[in-house]
Amino acid sequence: MAKKTDKTAPKTEQRMVHEKRVHPRRTLRSQVIFEDESGEGFIYFYSTDISIGGLFLESDIPLKMGTRVFLSFSLRDDSAPIRAIGRVVRVERETADSMTVVGMGVQFSDLQEAAQKLIEDYVSPASA
Numbered sequence: 001m002a003k004k005t006d007k008t009a010p011k012t013e014q015r016m017v018h019e020k021r022v023h024p025r026r027t028l029r030s031q032v033i034f035e036d037e038s039g040e041g042f043i044y045f046y047s048t049d050i051s052i053g054g055l056f057l058e059s060d061i062p063l064k065m066g067t068r069v070f071l072s073f074s075l076r077d078d079s080a081p082i083r084a085i086g087r088v089v090r091v092e093r094e095t096a097d098s099m100t101v102v103g104m105g106v107q108f109s110d111l112q113e114a115a116q117k118l119i120e121d122y123v124s125p126a127s128a
Helices: 011-017 113-123
Strands: 031-035 041-051 054-058 068-073 082-092 103-111
Touching: 041 113, 054 082, 068 103, 082 113, 103 113
Parallel strands: none
Antiparallel strands: 031 041, 031 068, 041 054, 054 103, 068 082, 082 103
């Protein structure tokens, strides 16, 4: 059964009612390159946050739900890029609510163990 949102509650409380995230997140403002299967970059987005399960990308033109994507991004300016395969699992479109970030949530579907460890360390409260 879906939870109801109290329309009189502040926006942050309303969002918490709908929270479905399983993994802790951390802000990540990084350029994310969408690549084709051969590794050629062809679309650039910016991330807003990341977890071990995926990341959120700002985009005026979100991809369709279920789209498979090949990503390349760095957690820090001086670190090597992480390559991952993911799938678009959430699309946020512009609404009257100016608090909404327009973009898409990408869930990692293929992430090497070393990359997973780097992301775990990055989102860990000890590294924040």
